[in-house]
Amino acid sequence: MIDMVEKEDAIISEEEAxxxxxxxxxxxxxxxxxxRGSRVLLVGLGGLxxxxxxxxxxxxxxxxxLLDHELVTEESCRAQFLIPVxxxxxxxxxxxxxxxxxLNPMVEVEADTDKAEDKPDDFFLKFNAVCLTHCSRDFMVRVDQLCAPKNIKVFCGDVFGYHGYMFxxxxxEHQYVEEKPKVVKQSEDANDGPEAKKPKVDPNETTMVKKTASFCSLKEALEVDWMGGKAKTNFKNIPVGYFLLQVLLKFRTDKGRDPQPDSYTEDSGLLLQMREDVLEAMGVSIDLLPPNFVSYCFSEMSPVCAVVGGVLGQEIVKALSQRDAPHRNFFFFDGLKGSGVVDYFSNK
Known part of the structure; x- marks a missing residue:
């Protein structure tokens, strides 16, 4: 992707500068x-x-x-600011x-009203990065498996009430550069002694260090065997948001929608049953996800969309610009605690 991006529009105009x-x-x-040389596909024009x-x-x-086949509802107008009332x-x-x-006339923005799931495989290969929001688990896995071998960056995200995530x-082999303080070598004329032989770090000077990071696929991240190997050792550090995501993706797969406020009683019962089924199938205790989670995972909340969307947008920019270390691989946000959790899934 480095060569492809850099060759396109290599010169920035004075207006752009x-x-x-x-x-x-x-x-x-x-x-x-x-x-400036990157094209991005964004699926789902909800609040996130x-x-x-x-x-x-x-x-x-x-x-x-912008790819979305759904129609504007009252909830759409409340959750996102790009849609007129x-x-x-x-x-x-x-x-x-x-x-x-x-927002920026220099960016080519276009709308596509087709259903994402109906798009042929080669459609997704036209972009440098694909961001999937409000999508089914199977579709996200399909796009990830399609794009990753072509070095197309894949991002997924959702907001469920007070909770949100990014993957x-x-x-x-994702290449990027980081800015580090420059290490200054001592001259041969420096005074003798242990301190004089140590390299000095000059905080006023920096240098760019090239690095490479390796990422696992979405399918691997969602199908971890928590009872064996390294995963079992790290299990205590896994945030509750990971297990909540598994339950909500199961609900979306089975019902073809997300939990709805106007069917709160029915959907709460379904979520509790799915909590039991999903966590038992994963071989973990259902107590990892307290039953009161059903009170906090309905609808898109604008403040949560802003937080998760800020992180998700930032990570896409970092990946395309190849500047600074990326998160690996999940970010979870819990609006009840006001905190995010990152980096529990890295390379295989």
Missing amino acids: AQYDRQIRLWGLDAQKRL GAEVAKNLILAGVKGLT DALGQNRAQASLERAQF ADLGQ
Whole structure:
């Protein structure tokens, strides 16, 4: 992906340099060039999708495709800010297009009203990164297995009430650079003694260090055997959000939708039953996920969308610009505790 991105639109115009001046000062011209040459597919224009779209457009990617076949509802208008209040009944991607484009005219933003699951495999291979929100488990695994071998970065995310998550698969060899304090070697004329022989770190000077990170697939991350090997050793560190995600993805698969507030009683009972079925099938105690979780996982909450969308957008920008160390692989947010959890899944 490095060569492909850098060859496209290698020169940034004076207008773009002025537009992205603060970002170029923050992460450098080379990183901005890589962003400027990247095309991203965003699936799902709910509250989380709108936050991700905003962050990518303002960062200055080459192009962003908004893919969503669903229609605008009252909940859509409450959860996301790109849809006008008079757009009820319209397609969500189309209704979000005008305000999204207005954020940054230099980014090519387009709307696609097709159903993501109906798209052929080669459609997803046209992008440098794919971000999937509000998608089924099987579809996310399909896209991840399709894109990863082609070095296309894959991100997944959702918000369920007070809870949210992000997953990233950047492939087996994701290259990036980090800024580190420069180590200054001592001259031969330095005074003798142990202290004089030690290299000195100059906090006022930095150097760019190239690094490589390896990521596991979504399928591997969701199908961990917690009863054996390294996973069993790390089990106590796994956040509750991981098991909550497994239950909610099961609900989405079985019911073809997420839990709804207008069917709270029925859906709460289904969630509790699925909690028991899913965790027992995983070989772990159902006590890992307290039964009161059903009170906090209905609908998209705008503040949670903002937090998770900020992290998700940031990670996509970091991956495409190849600047700074990425999270590996999950980020979980618990709005009740106001905290996020990262890096419990790394390479295989």
